[in-house]
Amino acid sequence: MDNSTLIKTQGLVKRYPVGGGHFTALKGIDLNVNSGEFVGLVGPSGSGKTTLLNIIGALDAPSEGTVEVLGKDLETLSGAQAAKHRSAFMGFIFQTYNLLPVYTAFENVEFPLLLLGKSAEERKQLVMRALEWVGIADKADSRPKMLSGGESQRVAIARAMVKEPKLVLADEPTANLDAKNSHHILETMVRLNKELGTTFVFATHDEKVISYLHRKVTLVDGSIQSDETS
Amino acid sequence: MFRFLMKGMLRDRHRSLLPSIVVAMGVLLTVFMFCYMKGIFDDFFNNAAMYDSGHVKITSRAYYAEKDVLPNDLALEDGPGLMEMLRSEYPDLQWSERVKFGGLLDAFDENRETRAQVGAGGIGIDFFGPDTAEQNRWNLRAGLQEGTLPQKPGDILMGKTLAGQMHLSVEDDVTLISSTVNGSMVLNNFHVSGIIYFGTPPLDKGVFLADINDVKAMLDMGDWSSEILGYFNSSHYDDLQAEALTMEFNAAKSDSTDRFSPLMTPMLDDAGLREYFGYASKAGSIMSFIMIFAMGIVLWNTGLMGAIRRYGEMGLRLAVGESKGHVYRSLIVESLGVALMGTIVGTIFGLGFSYWLQEVGFDIGSMMGDSQMLMPTIIRAHITPAAFYIGFFPGVFATLLGAGLSGLRIFKRDTASLFKELET
Numbered sequence: 001m002d003n004s005t006l007i008k009t010q011g012l013v014k015r016y017p018v019g020g021g022h023f024t025a026l027k028g029i030d031l032n033v034n035s036g037e038f039v040g041l042v043g044p045s046g047s048g049k050t051t052l053l054n055i056i057g058a059l060d061a062p063s064e065g066t067v068e069v070l071g072k073d074l075e076t077l078s079g080a081q082a083a084k085h086r087s088a089f090m091g092f093i094f095q096t097y098n099l100l101p102v103y104t105a106f107e108n109v110e111f112p113l114l115l116l117g118k119s120a121e122e123r124k125q126l127v128m129r130a131l132e133w134v135g136i137a138d139k140a141d142s143r144p145k146m147l148s149g150g151e152s153q154r155v156a157i158a159r160a161m162v163k164e165p166k167l168v169l170a171d172e173p174t175a176n177l178d179a180k181n182s183h184h185i186l187e188t189m190v191r192l193n194k195e196l197g198t199t200f201v202f203a204t205h206d207e208k209v210i211s212y213l214h215r216k217v218t219l220v221d222g223s224i225q226s227d228e229t230s
Numbered sequence: 231m232f233r234f235l236m237k238g239m240l241r242d243r244h245r246s247l248l249p250s251i252v253v254a255m256g257v258l259l260t261v262f263m264f265c266y267m268k269g270i271f272d273d274f275f276n277n278a279a280m281y282d283s284g285h286v287k288i289t290s291r292a293y294y295a296e297k298d299v300l301p302n303d304l305a306l307e308d309g310p311g312l313m314e315m316l317r318s319e320y321p322d323l324q325w326s327e328r329v330k331f332g333g334l335l336d337a338f339d340e341n342r343e344t345r346a347q348v349g350a351g352g353i354g355i356d357f358f359g360p361d362t363a364e365q366n367r368w369n370l371r372a373g374l375q376e377g378t379l380p381q382k383p384g385d386i387l388m389g390k391t392l393a394g395q396m397h398l399s400v401e402d403d404v405t406l407i408s409s410t411v412n413g414s415m416v417l418n419n420f421h422v423s424g425i426i427y428f429g430t431p432p433l434d435k436g437v438f439l440a441d442i443n444d445v446k447a448m449l450d451m452g453d454w455s456s457e458i459l460g461y462f463n464s465s466h467y468d469d470l471q472a473e474a475l476t477m478e479f480n481a482a483k484s485d486s487t488d489r490f491s492p493l494m495t496p497m498l499d500d501a502g503l504r505e506y507f508g509y510a511s512k513a514g515s516i517m518s519f520i521m522i523f524a525m526g527i528v529l530w531n532t533g534l535m536g537a538i539r540r541y542g543e544m545g546l547r548l549a550v551g552e553s554k555g556h557v558y559r560s561l562i563v564e565s566l567g568v569a570l571m572g573t574i575v576g577t578i579f580g581l582g583f584s585y586w587l588q589e590v591g592f593d594i595g596s597m598m599g600d601s602q603m604l605m606p607t608i609i610r611a612h613i614t615p616a617a618f619y620i621g622f623f624p625g626v627f628a629t630l631l632g633a634g635l636s637g638l639r640i641f642k643r644d645t646a647s648l649f650k651e652l653e654t
Contacts, residue, residue: 059549080553087551098546102241107234112550114231159550 006167006199007033007056012065014051014222025051027222028065033201035166038193040202042210043219049203050171052219056201057090057169058082070166087115091160091198093170097152099144105131105155106140109162116163130162131155134188150181157185161192171203179208186212235560239567245536246568252532253572253629254579256525257621261580262587262611263521264620269588269612271510275467275503277430280367281353283497284459285323285467286476288312292489293456297500300330302449302456303411306492309455316458320475323460324363329354329445330456333408335438337396346396351437352386352406354445367461368439370426376400377424383444385423391434393425400424410450418448429608460494469507472496522620526628533565533632541639558637565633566626573625580621587611 012029015022025048033039041049054060055067058074067074070089077085091112099108109130113123131137134154144152153173160168170189174182190212193200202209210216218226239246279285289297292304306312309327316325330353337346356362357380365371370379375390377400388398398404402422410416420440428434446452462468476494485491498504544557591608 057549080555083548083551083553085551086549090551092549098542100238100543100546102238107237111234111547114234115551 004034004036005032006035006037006070007031007201008066008068009052009056010066012052012055012067013063014048014055014060015063025222026055026062029222029224031217031224031227033199035199036193036197037215038190038200038213039215039217040204040210040213041217041219042204042213043225044205046221047219048222049205049219053169053171053201053203056167057092058086087112088163089166091163091165091168093153093156093160093168093173095172095175097144097149097156097176099147099152099155099159101144104141104143105136105147105158108144108155109158112159112163126162127158130158133161133192134158148181149177150184153177153181153185154188157188157192161196161198164196165198167199167201169201169203172206173202173204174206174209175204182206182208235564236567239564244539245564246571249532249536249568249629250572250575253529253569253625254576256529257573257576257625258580258583260521260525260624261577261617261621262583264518265580265584265611265613265617266587266609267514267517268614268617269610271514272612273610274510275497275507278501278503279461279467279497281428281430281433283495283500284326285462285497286460286472286479286494287497287500288316288458288460288479288492288494289456290490291484291486291493294493294495300332300456302329302331302451302454303413304490305329305411305451305454305456306458307454307490309453309458312455312458312492316460320460320479322463323475324463326356326362326364326367326459326461327354327442327455328457328459329442329449329451331408331445331449333406335392335396336405336407337398337402338405346398348392348396349436350392350406352440352445353437354440354442357385357439357441358383358443363461370439373426373428375425375427377422380423380439380441383441384419384421385441386420387424387426387439388422389434389437390425390427391431392436392438393422395435398422398425406448408449410448411454412450414450416448416450418444420444467497469496469498472498518620522624525624526631529569529624529628530632530635533569533629533634534636536565536568537561537633537636537639561633561637562630565630569626569629572629573622576625577618577621581613581617584611584613584617588613 009029009031012026013024014026015024029052041052043049051060055062056069058069058077061075069085072085074082100111103111106127109127110123113126118126128137128140131140134157136151136154136158139147139151139155144155147155174185177185186209189200192198202213204210213230215227215229217224288306290304290306293301293306296304313325313327316323330351332349332351335348335350336344339345355364355368357364365379370387380386393399396404400422403419404422406418406420408416408418420438426439428437446454462471473496476496479494483491484493498507547557548554587609588611591610593608
């Protein structure tokens with residue numbers, strides 16, 4: 001794998017058992033994503049984009065084919081090793097933000113750093129920096145129920161970015177946001193992509209997101225239909 | 231990390247306070263019901279021992295064979311000698327003589343005209359002996375409603391209901407019409423020194439207590455003894471110990487060819503309670519098991535629901551990079567914390583309520599009607615050492631089992647499925 005290649009899939013197939021047979025969600029995906037890319041997996045519902053994102057994130061295993069992320073063949077990793085790999089190199093952003101409701105914004109962002117064993121002082125410094133990146137440092141002590149949708153998603157981005165991962169996987173990150181908030185979030189992610197060199201991979205069918213992508217991989221019925229770079 | 235998780239647990243009442251309350255309630259019920267049932271069974275057997283059978287009873291073989299008709303003419307000879315031998319050879323028990331008898335009680339007015347007559351039972355006990363334990367054993371001071379305990383020969387204590395039926399008051403005299411052991415008619419006047427509440431309907435309705443020396447003199451018994459009751463110094467009936475003692479005594483002192491040789495009988499056989507005792511033990515065990523099992527199911531579900539409602543959170547934690555094993559272990563530790571907290575609180579409250587029921591009791595006298603069972607009218611719980619740990623079985627083990635089983639889904643489920651549940 002090339003030094004700049006972050007993700008490499010070959011002949012990726014994913015089948016789900018349905019009734020007595022199988023539903024094939026991915027049909028032989030070959031995909032390379034380089035470091036620093038801002039790429040989207042685009043397609044209608046059921047096209048396989050979330051499944052592909054989950055496999056790249058080591059949250060799901062393929063039925064056939066290989067996936068290498070950051071030089072690691074995910075198939076060879078145990079559950080604990082996969083968790084460690086995610087913890088060290090990946091960040092996730094979800095459609096519904098998924099902040100832990102009993103913790104403050106600060107504590108939600110702090111959580112990935114606890115898994116990495118960072119000291120309290122280091123955690124405080126990194127969390128405040130991440131919250132400043134997304135422009136929400138003044139809400140550090142707020143609980144999620146006190147935050148708007150846009151603010152919650154910014155906290156979620158800070159949580160994904162706080163450990164400065166090499167790869168961020170975002171599944172429909174703007175689906176629950178209005179146009180203004182969506183653009184604000186996307187501009188933040190574009191800025192982080194440029195400033196930190198973080199690779200972003202989106203699964204989306206939202207035109208607003210698509211307009212920001214540098215590369216658009218279109219999936220239809222589990223196959224790559226087109227791969228366009230702008 | 232531990233502090234972080236504990237912080238979340240304490241802030242989320244659904245994870246800490248509510249399950250702790252459910253566990254505490256379940257444990258409280260388990261402990262309370264255990265003590266309540268223990269109290270009912272213990273009181274029943276204690277009553278039988280105290281009023282009727284002792285922990286062991288010695289009679290003549292002939293008396294035992296016809297004990298239902300109180301055959302005082304078949305009593306043991308040389309009662310004092312036998313008592314001396316028992317006190318010397320069997321010091322692990324306290325020995326007391328009793329004489330039960332019956333007759334017609336006649337209450338009369340100032341003109342010596344009968345105003346009430348009632349068939350009644352009398353029990354002769356040792357009121358005045360230098361080392362008698364009978365007053366304490368019968369708990370007479372606590373039960374005394376009016377008057378005083380017998381102060382002199384001829385004084386008696388009347389059961390409260392019996393005195394009411396005969397319109398007798400303290401300081402009244404009453405005549406007993408009965409027969410001696412020789413078959414002669416006897417009329418004996420007694421002086422009512424006090425009215426006593428036994429708290430056991432058959433005794434309150436039909437029994438009076440007299441000094442055993444008065445009774446023996448009245449019945450012409452001389453130094454005969456109808457019944458000698460033995461009580462273990464521990465105050466608790468131990469059937470194995472009673473059986474062993476009985477076998478030893480009967481082998482050494484009883485002669486099957488002599489109708490008037492002494493015969494020892496353990497309480498369960500004398501009172502015909504062996505079958506009931508077996509039933510009560512089994513019923514108690516079954517009820518305890520059902521209660522613990524039922525509470526276990528409730529608390530297991532609490533653990534289960536607590537974990538299921540957090541699948542989303544677990545999915546997130548896995549996505550962020552926590553391992554399945556770590557998530558599972560943290561779930562178990564949290565569950566253990568909740569279970570211990572709830573169990574300790576539930577046990578404290580359960581013991582508190584049980585203590586109240588043990589000391590104050592619950593009066594069911596009005597519900598007992600004409601019951602002839604030697605059961606107390608006040609139901610009391612009985613706190614035993616087991617009550618301190620019985621709640622831990624459903625409280626800790628069931629809650630942990632619930633959390634453990636539901637948490638196993640973390641391992642069985644694809645990570646992506648848990649992750650997916652974030653969206654729901």
